[in-house]
């Protein structure tokens with residue numbers, strides 16, 4: 001019963017979508033287990049690019065069963081758009097009937113809070129993620145199954161007091177929260193979702209019993225995980241494998257593939273020790289088109305942060321790494337952070353230190369400049385074809401994280417990836 005978990009190891013946008021898209025060709029089931037439409041996973045094939053926000057990154061792969069798990073917070077409008085993509089591609093989608101719904105009020109409250117915080121805003125995507133998870137944790141969430149009839153919509157809103165409870169939040173521009181009647185009318189527009197509802201946990205259990213390869217797709221990344229990330233500038237769900245375990249009751253994985261970009265980026269607010277404002281970082285920003293796939297905001301760029309990647313691998317249970325966007329490093333020396341020292345004492349940060357926001361804000365990253373290479377590598381499909389300097393860089397990542405690199409992204413296309421190990425052998429590992 002092979003279970004492969006794929007997660008981000010930095011601050012999101014590592015290229016999870018592209019890697020899952022590649023793996024989807026060999027998997028039977030792909031599950032998105034946490035987060036919401038704050039995510040944007042880019043899938044590219046033959047120059048055609050699609051950004052998926054809620055459904056698994058297998059929806060463009062014919063025949064794959066794509067599940068949206070009960071721990072996801074769903075924007076119904078986004079789901080409807082993505083179901084069209086799945087239908088056109090010939091993949092199958094099942095939405096867990098227990099997944100929470102993002103109500104219009106959640107987005108209003110998210111936006112109002114961000115505006116009220118002014119310069120201390122968290123930089124959320126304003127998609128209502130935080131408020132929706134608050135309702136879920138308070139056990140008053142509105143679930144996909146509640147969309148069934150006008151009566152069930154009204155009942156769920158009343159059960160959670162959802163139409164009235166958040167009027168205390170000052171909404172932007174004097175906007176009034178929607179009334180219960182308006183919310184019932186809103187919820188009644190999404191009837192076409194009903195035929196896709198089911199029990200995703202039962203399906204996973206059954207498919208595993210039949211020997212299917214199940215891929216669990218994380219959203220965001222280690223640094224944005226609600227428990228392990230850089231609080232308060234993080235999201236409200238578990239990006240790490242624990243998020244999958246929590247909903248699905250599965251605690252044994254054949255492998256946990258951590259995706260890391262060959263350099264660092266971060267969108268939204270929050271600490272980033274290796275942030276740079278240099279000719280190199282501006283070049284990477286431009287070459288990598290480092291803008292949020294969902295909000296269009298500029299992603300800040302910096303050097304590869306090995307201490308943070310090491311930390312994410314250890315605490316995230318990463319067993320294998322995929323390094324993406326290596327192709328973009330062509331033509332330059334490569335800055336890498338290989339250690340942290342405390343700003344006030346100059347002492348090295350010890351291995352087992354928990355890298356919280358407070359710690360990260362007080363470190364001086366130690367940089368090394370590695371030799372680069374000049375030839376394009378987008379065509380490489382075998383590790384041995386990579387220039388020596390690229391191999392040296394990858395070996396440095398492996399030796400500092402002590403995690404083997406099994407894949408290397410050399411372009412945005414689904415097939416622009418060097419796999420050093422087959423999915424079937426990964427399914428056997430551990």
Ligand code: GDP
Pocket residue numbers: 008012013014015016017018039040041042043044289293323324325326327328408409410411412413416
């Ligand atoms: P995700 O949220 O982790 O799925 O990542 P995003 O899709 O938000 O951002 C990653 C971006 O990098 C997308 O534009 C991808 O098309 C692109 N990308 C992914 N892997 C590679 C790669 O190996 N090389 C290049 N040049 N681009 C890549």
Ligand code: IMO
Pocket residue numbers: 008011012013014038039040041122123124125126127128129130218219220221224233234235236267268269270293
């Ligand atoms: P994928 O899956 C990058 C960031 C936001 C903000 C913080 C909280 O594409 O990697 P939220 O709306 O979740 O309350 O915002 O988290 N954020 C992401 N950054 N990629 C993502 O997803 C993100 N999802 C949330 O920018 O800093």
Ligand code: MG
Pocket residue numbers: 012013014039040041042293
């Ligand atoms: Mg993204």
